[in-house]
Amino acid sequence: MDKILNMLGLMRRANAIQIGETNTGSAVRAGKGKLLLLAADASDNAKSRAEAFVRGRNVTTVSLPYAKEEISAAVGLNGCSMAAVTDLGFAEALMKSLCELQPDIYSEAAGEVEERFQRAQRRKKEAVAHERNKRFGKRRTNV
Secondary structure, eight states, rough: OHHHHHHHHHHHHHTTTEHHOOOOOOOHTTOOOOOEHHHHTHHHHHHHHHHHHTTTTTTTEOOOOSSSHHEEETTOOOOOOEEEEEEHHHHHHHHHHHHHHHHHHHHHHHHHHHHHHHHHHHHHHHHHHHHHHHHHOOOOOOO
């Protein structure tokens, strides 16, 4: 369990997470939010706002097995009921850890995030190959 809280703190130090309703909402609306996290004891109002943030967007919402106080202690801010992970690599690592902890609850969401991560990696690889081809030309072999 501490591994996930440590990862949230690491994301905070790496500036890969937006914490709080206002920051989370703006990150998701701007298209930067990859994964929306909710505390286990988040209020119904916070849950409905989170649903409104992700409506019509390709953002996975996950309820963490931690209370607001535990999340707040891990990230260093008070009263954190929701957060948005803005880095796809961190989102995938967090979902893998959650899936190891409770596979029956988090396996579907982990699969979605992993698929998005794999697509992003493939796009990066294709962009690098494209730049290399533009620079040096595609080598053709006589077959």
